[in-house]
Amino acid sequence: xxxxxxxxxxQEGANNPNVNMVQYFLQTLKLYPEPIDGIFGPxxxxxxxxxxxxxxxxxxxxxxxxxxxxxxxxxxxxQKPVIKEGSTGEVVKEFQEIYNQQHxxxxxxxxxxxxxxxxxxxxxxxxxxxxxxxxxAKTWSSLYTLGMHPGTPVAERxxxxxxxxxx
Numbered sequence: 001x002x003x004x005x006x007x008x009x010x011q012e013g014a015n016n017p018n019v020n021m022v023q024y025f026l027q028t029l030k031l032y033p034e035p036i037d038g039i040f041g042p043x044x045x046x047x048x049x050x051x052x053x054x055x056x057x058x059x060x061x062x063x064x065x066x067x068x069x070x071x072x073x074x075x076x077x078x079q080k081p082v083i084k085e086g087s088t089g090e091v092v093k094e095f096q097e098i099y100n101q102q103h104x105x106x107x108x109x110x111x112x113x114x115x116x117x118x119x120x121x122x123x124x125x126x127x128x129x130x131x132x133x134x135x136x137a138k139t140w141s142s143l144y145t146l147g148m149h150p151g152t153p154v155a156e157r158x159x160x161x162x163x164x165x166x167x
Contacts, residue, residue: 005164008068008158010063011045012044015038019038019040020038021161022044024075025071026047028078029071029074031051032044045061048067051067065154073141074141077137078137080135082136083095083112084112084117085112085113085117088111092110092111093108095120096108096109099119099147102147103122120135121133123142123143127139
């Protein structure tokens with residue numbers, strides 16, 4: 001990896017496409033109502049500080065690895081629909097696939113039946129979540145935290161988030 005390509009840190013004064021991604025995440029989480037402009041100004045810093053406070057991160061207004069990964073996970077989770085017993089489709093398949101990466105052997109068929117509900121409840125219990133078998137934002141967030149890019153070094157995860165390649 002070339003150091004010049006590494007997208008972090010992002011902080012007040014930065015002006016580049018990586019700031020667009022941070023602003024997009026913050027908009028998705030309803031923390032940044034401003035236009036996405038790629039400029040890390042005071043309003044972007046304020047939104048980052050709110051996010052960091054809400055998620056128990058170091059509150060410095062600077063996007064480093066921990067904040068970037070948390071933004072990515074939470075923004076992805078916020079965009080997912082609630083799924084439950086009777087749900088079908090690609091989003092159910094995604095749940096089943098991510099669950100299987102770390103926790104089990106669900107049949108990946110896109111059908112949220114009794115076994116998928118049982119797995120969701122088991123997972124929720126293991127994470128200290130409300131164990132109701134309904135997969136909402138908190139369950140998606142926990143699942144993504146444990147299942148996205150397992151074993152991938154942090155620097156590579158950051159480059160994946162910001163679409164940076166080593167080429």
